[in-house]
Amino acid sequence: MNDLLPNLIAFVLLLAITAYSTAGGADFGAGIWDLLAGNSEQGREARRLIDHAMAPVWEVNNVWLVLAIVLCWTGFPPLFEATFASLYPLFALALVGLVLRGAFFAFRHVADDPRAHRAADLVFGLSSVLTPFFFAASLGAIASGRVGSASVLEASFNPMSIAFGLVSVATTAFTGASFLVGDARRYGATELVDYFSRRALTAAVALIAVGTAALITIGLEAPDLLKSMLAGAGLPFALTTMVLTPVVAFLLWRGIFRWYRVLTVAAVGSLVFAWGFAQSPYLLPGKLTIAQAIAPPASQALLLGIAVAVVVLVVPSMGLLYYLDQRSTLEPPEA
Amino acid sequence: MVLTRMTSTLWLAGESALLPSRIQMAFTLATHVLLVPMGVALPSLTLLMEGIGLARKDPVALKIARRWSVVMAVQFAVGAVTGTVLSFEFGILWPRLMGRFGSALGMGFAIEGLAFFLEAIFIGIYLYGWERLRPRTHFLLGLALPPAGVLGTASVLAANAFMNTPAGVTITNGRVTNVNVWAALLTPAEGYEFWHFLIALYMTAGFVVASVYAVAWLRGRRDHYQRLAFAIPFTVAAALTPVQLLVGDLSARALVQDQPAKFAAVELTWKTRDHNPEVIGGLIDPSGAVHLGISIPSLDSLLVGYSANAVVPGLTSFAADARPSIVEANLAHLAFDVMVGLGSAGALLALWYFWVLLRRRRLPDSAWFYRLAALAGVGCYVAVEAGWVTTEVGRQPWIVYNLMRVADAVTTAPASFVWTMLAALVVVYALIAYFFISLLMRLAARWKRDDAIGPSAPEEGAPYGPRPAFRRAGP
Numbered sequence: 001m002n003d004l005l006p007n008l009i010a011f012v013l014l015l016a017i018t019a020y021s022t023a024g025g026a027d028f029g030a031g032i033w034d035l036l037a038g039n040s041e042q043g044r045e046a047r048r049l050i051d052h053a054m055a056p057v058w059e060v061n062n063v064w065l066v067l068a069i070v071l072c073w074t075g076f077p078p079l080f081e082a083t084f085a086s087l088y089p090l091f092a093l094a095l096v097g098l099v100l101r102g103a104f105f106a107f108r109h110v111a112d113d114p115r116a117h118r119a120a121d122l123v124f125g126l127s128s129v130l131t132p133f134f135f136a137a138s139l140g141a142i143a144s145g146r147v148g149s150a151s152v153l154e155a156s157f158n159p160m161s162i163a164f165g166l167v168s169v170a171t172t173a174f175t176g177a178s179f180l181v182g183d184a185r186r187y188g189a190t191e192l193v194d195y196f197s198r199r200a201l202t203a204a205v206a207l208i209a210v211g212t213a214a215l216i217t218i219g220l221e222a223p224d225l226l227k228s229m230l231a232g233a234g235l236p237f238a239l240t241t242m243v244l245t246p247v248v249a250f251l252l253w254r255g256i257f258r259w260y261r262v263l264t265v266a267a268v269g270s271l272v273f274a275w276g277f278a279q280s281p282y283l284l285p286g287k288l289t290i291a292q293a294i295a296p297p298a299s300q301a302l303l304l305g306i307a308v309a310v311v312v313l314v315v316p317s318m319g320l321l322y323y324l325d326q327r328s329t330l331e332p333p334e335a
Numbered sequence: 336m337v338l339t340r341m342t343s344t345l346w347l348a349g350e351s352a353l354l355p356s357r358i359q360m361a362f363t364l365a366t367h368v369l370l371v372p373m374g375v376a377l378p379s380l381t382l383l384m385e386g387i388g389l390a391r392k393d394p395v396a397l398k399i400a401r402r403w404s405v406v407m408a409v410q411f412a413v414g415a416v417t418g419t420v421l422s423f424e425f426g427i428l429w430p431r432l433m434g435r436f437g438s439a440l441g442m443g444f445a446i447e448g449l450a451f452f453l454e455a456i457f458i459g460i461y462l463y464g465w466e467r468l469r470p471r472t473h474f475l476l477g478l479a480l481p482p483a484g485v486l487g488t489a490s491v492l493a494a495n496a497f498m499n500t501p502a503g504v505t506i507t508n509g510r511v512t513n514v515n516v517w518a519a520l521l522t523p524a525e526g527y528e529f530w531h532f533l534i535a536l537y538m539t540a541g542f543v544v545a546s547v548y549a550v551a552w553l554r555g556r557r558d559h560y561q562r563l564a565f566a567i568p569f570t571v572a573a574a575l576t577p578v579q580l581l582v583g584d585l586s587a588r589a590l591v592q593d594q595p596a597k598f599a600a601v602e603l604t605w606k607t608r609d610h611n612p613e614v615i616g617g618l619i620d621p622s623g624a625v626h627l628g629i630s631i632p633s634l635d636s637l638l639v640g641y642s643a644n645a646v647v648p649g650l651t652s653f654a655a656d657a658r659p660s661i662v663e664a665n666l667a668h669l670a671f672d673v674m675v676g677l678g679s680a681g682a683l684l685a686l687w688y689f690w691v692l693l694r695r696r697r698l699p700d701s702a703w704f705y706r707l708a709a710l711a712g713v714g715c716y717v718a719v720e721a722g723w724v725t726t727e728v729g730r731q732p733w734i735v736y737n738l739m740r741v742a743d744a745v746t747t748a749p750a751s752f753v754w755t756m757l758a759a760l761v762v763v764y765a766l767i768a769y770f771f772i773s774l775l776m777r778l779a780a781r782w783k784r785d786d787a788i789g790p791s792a793p794e795e796g797a798p799y800g801p802r803p804a805f806r807r808a809g810p
Contacts (some may be wrong), residue, residue, distance in 0.1 A: 073433040075442030081434025084426030295438030298514040
């Protein structure tokens with residue numbers, strides 16, 4: 001019973017990471033497809049849709065990241081200190097990527113010169129790949145058990161961190177394409193529906209391949225974690241991901257445009273949960289548990305209050321924004 | 336011998352990341368603080384203008400409000416980026432600060448996370464809701480923005496106030512083992528820091544927005560649009576200026592008790608004494624002598640204790656390694672003087688404005704008034720920076736006053752890493768500033784053209800505003 005509140009706060013932290021992985025992931029994924037859309041001529045239609053779909057919600061997505069950070073340092077100060085002291089190269093790279101991405105997303109709306117515009121597309125696209133890679137790499141580094149015991153370089157760059165990074169790139173590409181199918185349908189752009197369905201399918205295949213490779217890496221590097229993922233608390237979530245990813249791919253392949261976005265979110269969310277639950281009760285495997293790192297009770301109570309406020313205030317208003325966005329109420333009256 | 340010692344100090348300075356970390360934090364905070372006034376206070380001014388437009392059925396007021404909302408959104412997006420950078424810097428540059436005090440210091444930031452969330456969502460709804468929601472609904476949804484901004488300001492300042500006057504924590508073996516939520520959030524400094532900064536934000540937003548239309552006046556524009564867009568924000572800012580003088584005075588007075596070393600630095604007081612003079616300008620040297628500057632006998636004692644016999648704390652009453660260095664004391668002192676000087680100048684300008692407004696029942700029509708009003712915006716930004724330098728530099732060498740030194744909080748990363756990151760951030764921030772300013776100039780030029788020729792949606796060409804419906808290009 002004593003562990004209830006600390007576990008709840010760890011769960012809220014996991015939820016914030018999951019929300020960023022799915023909502024932010026859809027955003028990064030759109031950036032990845034922007035990068036792969038070809039030269040200015042070929043990619044024009046796809047890029048216009050990406051811009052159009054992203055603008056209203058992209059910075060709201062980023063707030064999940066800030067929320068995860070403040071939950072971490074307030075709820076689990078020793079985790080925050082150890083992680084940043086060990087993995088600062090990864091966070092610095094992700095941060096620079098994030099800032100470049102925001103800057104150049106804005107800049108490409110301003111650039112008149114076609115070459116400047118092309119350069120802006122390129123920086124935006126590349127930072128959309130690198131930012132999720134480095135963020136997820138930090139989770140992989142944590143899962144590898146090297147935080148605090150290995151050198152900074154080895155803790156940051158090892159098979160586990162790279163495997164997690166690659167999985168996140170495939171995941172964001174998958175989420176991005178799946179949501180862009182929805183946007184293309186909403187705007188009645190038939191060719192783009194096909195275009196992004198094919199890409200979602202490709203990304204799903206890539207995700208299954210990279211995911212399998214990542215599981216093998218985890219098995220070699222952190223066998224205990226693999227055991228919990230496949231025979232412990234992580235199992236239901238790992239199974240959900242393994243089942244839902246092909247299901248989404250199948251739906252989009254057959255052109256059945258129902259449930260595919262919800263199932264995409266469920267597949268990606270379960271992937272994050274599979275890691276989080278498999279690793280619990282450890283925040284840093286073998287070194288730091290939730291009970292050891294948790295802040296004093298008063299801080300826990302405050303964080304719980306904030307979590308409740310997020311549910312009561314933020315979720316409905318966010319729902320309103322997404323509703324207005326998805327309903328196209330935010331679009332000008334059709335001419 | 337001296338040479339060897341100097342080289343070894345330099346070499347050590349090269350090893351620790353303390354210097355580049357302090358520079359990076361100062362650089363990124365100084366940038367972010369410039370974006371805060373418009374993020375927190377511009378929504379209120381915009382809503383005020385929209386409210387006037389709705390109440391008086393004035394399409395010009397609505398047009399102004401809609402244009403301001405575009406600036407507000409673009410600037411909020413930039414502020415969101417620079418704010419995210421700051422939150423990561425707490426981990427990258429100062430991991431031990433959060434490791435030790437995160438459970439107390441972090442609470443303010445956690446509340447701010449919630450406020451930031453609400454702001455981001457409602458700015459989106461507000462911006463995209465023009466003409467797509469009913470006018471009343473649009474206005475009412477916008478009313479969520481000012482309280483979210485105030486909550487965010489209060490909570491971030493709670494974190495800063497904790498660093499200045501820590502309270503509400505029990506420390507056992509270097510670890511915070513118990514936290515009293517209210518005592519740690521509402522530390523003594525929160526009371527004055529919050530009001531002082533909140534008023535500064537509204538003053539700055541008002542004077543900055545008004546300065547744009549003061550320039551328009553100087554260029555010969557005299558229509559309803561210019562008058563309205565100048566008068567509303569300027570009135571708000573001018574009305575707050577005398578209040579700020581009062582709150583600022585109370586804040587400075589509170590320092591004597593709460594943060595005496597900072598007060599000694601701000602006043603360049605070397606030895607604790609009565610009949611302490613007030614030094615305006617001037618620099619202190621390592622022997623405690625003050626050069627240049629104007630010294631008014633006994634005034635500091637009078638200001639602090641309403642009596643020339645009032646005793647004022649001096650720098651030497653603190654150990655040399657527990658008080659600001661000579662350079663830091665001079666910096667805090669000069670920054671304080673700049674802030675007070677600019678605030679007083681603003682109060683005189685406000686006096687002029689209200690004198691004309693109340694006596695003649697019209698706006699001033701003196702070119703000199705508008706020249707000064709045009710400068711008031713920049714003046715406010717300088718004053719905000721100066722105030723921030725005063726409080727942060729004046730707290731040195733502590734990151735949490737009397738509990739943790741800056742040097743004990745800094746990362747173990749090599750200095751070269753932090754220098755590299757700093758260089759990257761400087762380049763990216765310069766790019767962002769360039770994009771941001773060229774975007775604002777573009778919007779201004781287009782709006783001017785629209786006013787001369789004919790209308791288009793104010794948001795056209797802005798990266799975050801509503802866009803024309805998605806239609807396929809070409810035939």
